[in-house]
Amino acid sequence: MNLLVTKVLTKYFGDTHAVDGVDFTVQQGELLALIGANGAGKTTLVNLISGMLRPDSGSIVFQGADVTSQSVHGRIKAGIARSFQLVNLFDQLTVLDNVALVIFSREGKTRNFAYLADHDRPVRQEAKDVLQRFGLESKANMLAGGLAQGERKLLDVAVAVALRPKLLFLDEPTSGVSTREKAPIMDIITSIVRSENITAVIIEHDMDVVFKYSDRIVVMHQGTILADGTPDEIRTNDQVITTLIGTQASG
Amino acid sequence: MTMVTVLSRRLLLSAAVILALLVILPSALDPYQTILLSYGLIFAIAALGFNLLLGYTGLLSFGHSAYFGMGAYAVAFIVKYLKITSMEVFLIGGILASAAVAALFGFLCVRYTRIFFGILTLALSQVLWSLAFKFFWVTGGTDGLRVPTPSLLGMQMAPGQDKMTFLAHRYYYYVLIIFLAGLAVMWVIVHSPFGKALQAIRDNETRAEFVGVQVRKYRFVAFLISGAYTGLAGALWVPLNGLTTPEILHWTFSGKIVFFTVLGGFQTFVGPIIGAVVYNYLETYAVGHTVYWQLVLGIVLVVLVLALPAGIVGTAKRLGLRLRRAA
Numbered sequence: 232m233n234l235l236v237t238k239v240l241t242k243y244f245g246d247t248h249a250v251d252g253v254d255f256t257v258q259q260g261e262l263l264a265l266i267g268a269n270g271a272g273k274t275t276l277v278n279l280i281s282g283m284l285r286p287d288s289g290s291i292v293f294q295g296a297d298v299t300s301q302s303v304h305g306r307i308k309a310g311i312a313r314s315f316q317l318v319n320l321f322d323q324l325t326v327l328d329n330v331a332l333v334i335f336s337r338e339g340k341t342r343n344f345a346y347l348a349d350h351d352r353p354v355r356q357e358a359k360d361v362l363q364r365f366g367l368e369s370k371a372n373m374l375a376g377g378l379a380q381g382e383r384k385l386l387d388v389a390v391a392v393a394l395r396p397k398l399l400f401l402d403e404p405t406s407g408v409s410t411r412e413k414a415p416i417m418d419i420i421t422s423i424v425r426s427e428n429i430t431a432v433i434i435e436h437d438m439d440v441v442f443k444y445s446d447r448i449v450v451m452h453q454g455t456i457l458a459d460g461t462p463d464e465i466r467t468n469d470q471v472i473t474t475l476i477g478t479q480a481s482g
Numbered sequence: 483m484t485m486v487t488v489l490s491r492r493l494l495l496s497a498a499v500i501l502a503l504l505v506i507l508p509s510a511l512d513p514y515q516t517i518l519l520s521y522g523l524i525f526a527i528a529a530l531g532f533n534l535l536l537g538y539t540g541l542l543s544f545g546h547s548a549y550f551g552m553g554a555y556a557v558a559f560i561v562k563y564l565k566i567t568s569m570e571v572f573l574i575g576g577i578l579a580s581a582a583v584a585a586l587f588g589f590l591c592v593r594y595t596r597i598f599f600g601i602l603t604l605a606l607s608q609v610l611w612s613l614a615f616k617f618f619w620v621t622g623g624t625d626g627l628r629v630p631t632p633s634l635l636g637m638q639m640a641p642g643q644d645k646m647t648f649l650a651h652r653y654y655y656y657v658l659i660i661f662l663a664g665l666a667v668m669w670v671i672v673h674s675p676f677g678k679a680l681q682a683i684r685d686n687e688t689r690a691e692f693v694g695v696q697v698r699k700y701r702f703v704a705f706l707i708s709g710a711y712t713g714l715a716g717a718l719w720v721p722l723n724g725l726t727t728p729e730i731l732h733w734t735f736s737g738k739i740v741f742f743t744v745l746g747g748f749q750t751f752v753g754p755i756i757g758a759v760v761y762n763y764l765e766t767y768a769v770g771h772t773v774y775w776q777l778v779l780g781i782v783l784v785v786l787v788l789a790l791p792a793g794i795v796g797t798a799k800r801l802g803l804r805l806r807r808a809a
Contacts, residue, residue, distance in 0.1 A: 321685035335675040336694040344676035
């Protein structure tokens with residue numbers, strides 16, 4: 232079943248065709264990798280779908296409803312969440328509060344100013360559970376700004392997961408962390424995403440990560456979709472090898 | 483956990499000591515000193531409101547004189563046109579009038595952030611100042627408007643009673659109770675889920691939007707609460723001063739509110755309170771001792787920004803932490 236469908240989605244920045252007539256589909260329950268060289272239009276596509284940018288033309292349909300002109304807030308309520316390439320956290324809040332805030336927001340409780348947030352047991356408990364699944368429970372009372380890079384990447388994803396989205400975009404969840412840390416981080420993220428039945432789209436550069444963890448791969452090139460298939464199909468696709476992987480293919 | 487309980491117990495203890503001091507002081511001090519302290523507490527209410535925007539939402543307003551002045555002028559208009567001198571009516575009128583102005587100005591200002599927000603708040607407050615300055619048949623112009631001693635909870639000042647004594651006793655306690663109530667309410671606000679959302683906006687606007695916080699709406703509500711607090715302070719200030727003039731609407735007064743908050747430390751809850759009280763003493767003594775009082779305050783500000791950017795309370799907290807670690 233199609234969870235998300237974009238039709239001839241287009242976004243120009245001046246003369247640059249960042250996203251050029253893209254028909255992109257995400258199936259319910261899959262873990263999809265979106266790959267392509269820098270400037271291929273991956274992040275722009277995610278920005279269009281998450282509502283950060285408005286498309287010049289084309290449409291976005293999520294769960295059968297047209298969300299093309301919906302606000303960011305509306306899309307989040309519908310179940311579309313995202314993380315960011317450069318970690319975006321609330322640095323002066325504690326790690327626990329970063330997650331608790333999201334739960335308050337999801338439950339419409341941020342409107343409340345008449346009770347102490349720390350006294351909301353169910354929310355605190357849920358936030359602790361989320362942190363535990365991400366292996367961050369021992370850091371709960373630290374300020375988010377004081378975490379190490381790998382932990383920050385995990386918390387960034389934890390914040391998005393705490394929204395309980397139906398569709399989650401993860402923009403380079405392992406960028407900026409050491410090669411050694413990549414696999415453990417991806418193991419945690421993918422196991423949580425699968426156990427919570429979250430459909431996920433992961434933008435990633437590391438081909439080993441992409442082939443190991445995804446069910447399907449979409450390759451973008453200069454604003455268009457170049458190829459779409461299973462990891463095995465993409466691995467052997469000549470067009471992809473020449474335009475994208477190039478000389479790295481042997482590696 | 484024990485660390486936390488020890489800390490909060492110590493916090494409660496020191497709060498109790500300060501509260502006891504505030505209650506006893508009028509009988510120990512001469513009336514002039516008590517009145518000076520009342521001014522400090524009133525400015526502290528304004529600073530608390532101001533810091534909801536600066537410290538918790540990340541918006542630096544340079545136009546809070548507008549709400550303080552609106553609170554004060556609303557009281558003066560109630561006296562002038564309605565011939566009412568009830569303090570409770572003053573407070574309600576002051577809060578409503580300043581909240582109305584904050585709603586209008588906030589609607590425009592929260593579309594912007596950083597320097598654009600600051601400049602817009604300043605410009606709008608100067609509009610109010612020029613209205614008070616020019617429409618002298620309504621506002622009294624630079625002569626201002628007089629406000630008599632009000633009745634507190636329906637009780638008038640006893641005939642023949644000295645005004646100083648009244649202000650230094652009954653009025654002081656009135657101010658103290660409202661200050662404590664305002665303090666408690668603000669404490670709950672900043673620690674509520676709403677307060678957390680404001681802090682999230684301060685730390686990372688984009689991410690806040692992407693976890694479902696409607697940034698502009700929350701900023702607007704924070705602006706409204708902030709303006710109403712500052713307006714409440716203005717309404718409490720005017721009977722003490724006996725007079726309101728356009729000076730209180732001028733942007734330099736907004737600068738003072740910023741000064742209170744930076745002096746005390748905007749990254750802490752109690753910082754702005756301490757800053758307001760200390761600034762009030764500082765200015766009073768500087769004015770009393772030298773004609774170059776502005777120079778004195780200027781030097782304090784420069785030293786503050788260069789040497790103690792965390793303010794009095796922020797610096798004290800850091801020192802305390804360092805001592806505890808060393809121990």
